[in-house]
Amino acid sequence: xxxxxxxxxxxxxxxxxxxxxxxxxxxxxxxxxxxxxxxxxxxxxxxxxxxxxxxxxxxxxxxxxxxxxxxxxxxxxxxxxxxxxxxxxxxxxxxxxxxxxxxxxxxxxxxxxxxxxxxxxxxxxxxxxxxxxxxxxxxxxxxxxxxxxxxxx
Amino acid sequence: xxxxxxxxxxxxxxxxxxxxxxxxxxxxxxxxxxxxxxxxxxxxxxxxxxxxxxxxxxxxxxxxxxxxxxxxxxxxxxx
Numbered sequence: 001x002x003x004x005x006x007x008x009x010x011x012x013x014x015x016x017x018x019x020x021x022x023x024x025x026x027x028x029x030x031x032x033x034x035x036x037x038x039x040x041x042x043x044x045x046x047x048x049x050x051x052x053x054x055x056x057x058x059x060x061x062x063x064x065x066x067x068x069x070x071x072x073x074x075x076x077x078x079x080x081x082x083x084x085x086x087x088x089x090x091x092x093x094x095x096x097x098x099x100x101x102x103x104x105x106x107x108x109x110x111x112x113x114x115x116x117x118x119x120x121x122x123x124x125x126x127x128x129x130x131x132x133x134x135x136x137x138x139x140x141x142x143x144x145x146x147x148x149x150x151x152x153x
Numbered sequence: 154x155x156x157x158x159x160x161x162x163x164x165x166x167x168x169x170x171x172x173x174x175x176x177x178x179x180x181x182x183x184x185x186x187x188x189x190x191x192x193x194x195x196x197x198x199x200x201x202x203x204x205x206x207x208x209x210x211x212x213x214x215x216x217x218x219x220x221x222x223x224x225x226x227x228x229x230x231x232x
Contacts, residue, residue, distance in 0.1 A: 133195070
């Protein structure tokens with residue numbers, strides 16, 4: 001059974017059609033069960049639903065592409081992209097090879113809109129930030145890591 | 154230079170506890186400094202600049218910036 005209702009799917013398709021005109025790559029780092037086997041310490045209860053949700057999101061536009069990687073089987077790749085836990089979603093537009101944005105956990109509630117807006121921003125390849133902010137950030141001399149804790153409601 | 158992470162607090166209780174997350178949204182900058190609640194862009198920028206010790210970047214606003222002409226929107230994705 002789909003996670004997106006017919007109404008939501010149609011709204012998403014319309015929004016993507018309007019605002020996503022260039023390719024966007026979504027990468028999901030997940031844990032895949034091999035033959036139904038779940039190893040202790042490697043449980044990821046929200047991974048299957050996250051994959052299903054992103055599959056439905058990607059299906060809403062020909063420009064949105066989903067790649068699914070296994071956190072353990074593709075451990076080197078995950079480390080290279082700064083992925084520390086699962087499920088983790090990263091995204092980048094066609095002019096970039098990697099992302100500096102990571103979503104940890106299943107997108108739910110308002111977080112769905114955050115993700116959709118970020119997919120659109122990645123497609124456009126532009127920042128919604130003000131000019132003065134962008135100017136200041138461009139001159140940063142040290143790395144900055146922002147971790148925003150949220151809940152689904 | 155900027156890496157951003159959105160963390161679903163309930164799904165990662167150990168990480169949330171480590172940063173004493175009792176209300177959301179809560180933003181942790183470089184693992185040390187925290188911002189509670191939703192703040193505007195300038196307030197967040199000020200906090201970020203103070204964490205890295207570059208508050209002067211905001212004060213320089215309006216001064217000639219020596220060839221640092223703006224070249225339009227910058228992608229927030231990718232390095």
